[in-house]
Amino acid sequence: MFDFVPDPILIQLGPLPVYWYGIGYAIGLAAAYFVMVWLARRAGEDPDVLANGIIIVAAAALIGGRAYHVIDQWALYQGDPIKIFLPPYTGLGVYGGIVTGTIAAWLYARYKRVPFLRWADIVAPGLFTMQAIARWGNFFNQELYGSPTTLPWGIPIECANRIVGASYDYSCQVLPETTRFHPLFLYESLSGILGALFLTWVGFHLRKRLRPGDLLLLFFIWYGAIRFVLETFREGNWTFFEVPTAQIVSLLFIIPALLILAWRHRPDHPSDDPASRPDVATWGAPGRAPEPRDPDVIDADDIDPDASDGEADPEAAADADREGDQGDADPEAPEALPA
Numbered sequence: 001m002f003d004f005v006p007d008p009i010l011i012q013l014g015p016l017p018v019y020w021y022g023i024g025y026a027i028g029l030a031a032a033y034f035v036m037v038w039l040a041r042r043a044g045e046d047p048d049v050l051a052n053g054i055i056i057v058a059a060a061a062l063i064g065g066r067a068y069h070v071i072d073q074w075a076l077y078q079g080d081p082i083k084i085f086l087p088p089y090t091g092l093g094v095y096g097g098i099v100t101g102t103i104a105a106w107l108y109a110r111y112k113r114v115p116f117l118r119w120a121d122i123v124a125p126g127l128f129t130m131q132a133i134a135r136w137g138n139f140f141n142q143e144l145y146g147s148p149t150t151l152p153w154g155i156p157i158e159c160a161n162r163i164v165g166a167s168y169d170y171s172c173q174v175l176p177e178t179t180r181f182h183p184l185f186l187y188e189s190l191s192g193i194l195g196a197l198f199l200t201w202v203g204f205h206l207r208k209r210l211r212p213g214d215l216l217l218l219f220f221i222w223y224g225a226i227r228f229v230l231e232t233f234r235e236g237n238w239t240f241f242e243v244p245t246a247q248i249v250s251l252l253f254i255i256p257a258l259l260i261l262a263w264r265h266r267p268d269h270p271s272d273d274p275a276s277r278p279d280v281a282t283w284g285a286p287g288r289a290p291e292p293r294d295p296d297v298i299d300a301d302d303i304d305p306d307a308s309d310g311e312a313d314p315e316a317a318a319d320a321d322r323e324g325d326q327g328d329a330d331p332e333a334p335e336a337l338p339a
């Protein structure tokens with residue numbers, strides 16, 4: 001059996017504690033960035049677009065994730081609302097982060113004038129990567145655990161971190177300290193690893209059948225399905241008419257994504273958003289083939305950059321004038337006789 005009980009604090013810097021949760025978030029964000037840069041190069045896109053974008057999107061996801069968690073676990077904050085604004089070492093809600101992060105990413109793509117759907121496909125495996133790492137922060141906080149289990153990978157939960165509700169009681173007064181619980185964070189972490197590998201594989205091996213945005217839709221379907229199943233092992237959920245809200249949100253991700261995916265792959269639907277550099281792209285949807293070039297239209301690339309602004313070379317102009325004068329002479333005219 002697994003008996004290790006973690007300390008949520010990595011190190012104490014004077015009065016400031018450094019929590020494992022924040023470290024996990026930072027490491028996950030860094031790993032996601034490297035994955036996205038690697039995929040961007042193989043998708044024929046400029047990875048420099050990610051430099052500022054990842055900070056903006058991560059901040060938006062942090063705000064949305066915190067808001068979702070506070071609503072979900074309002075019982076923890078209603079007695080002391082100031083805790084809502086403290087460093088979010090007590091939890092984040094993934095769905096809230098996905099919604100606000102996606103909105104921020106869409107606005108950033110419009111600002112940078114880059115195709116949002118192509119970049120969403122690049123970001124999707126990175127999201128799974130971050131999730132796989134950041135979820136271990138829940139382990140150190142002793143949260144995101146499920147119902148009691150006798151499975152060998154069940155984890156112990158200290159009495160102070162056990163939850164009690166109207167229809168359940170996991171307290172040490174009811175369940176002994178030796179009770180083990182389902183490590184839902186571990187299940188979600190493993191699903192993140194598999195999801196990142198799956199989307200990356202699809203981007204390489206099925207790219208000719210993809211359309212820009214397909215990998216983001218697959219991300220919604222995959223994560224929604226995993227989360228829907230895991231919620232059945234969890235008590236103390238935020239519910240709506242006795243149904244866990246996370247399961248409702250999961251269906252709101254899964255069903256539209258399936259319908260949109262089917263609609264976009266109908267035979268008469270055109271593709272769009274080709275890669276910025278299709279000649280080097282080896283990953284992701286190829287997009288629409290570039291339109292054939294009109295030979296009568298002069299492209300900016302055809303203009304010699306070394307040519308001066310409308311000023312002709314004097315020697316070349318003189319040569320042209322002499323050739324023009326000779327060309328204008330009548331070839332049948334008799335030559336003048338010497339006097």
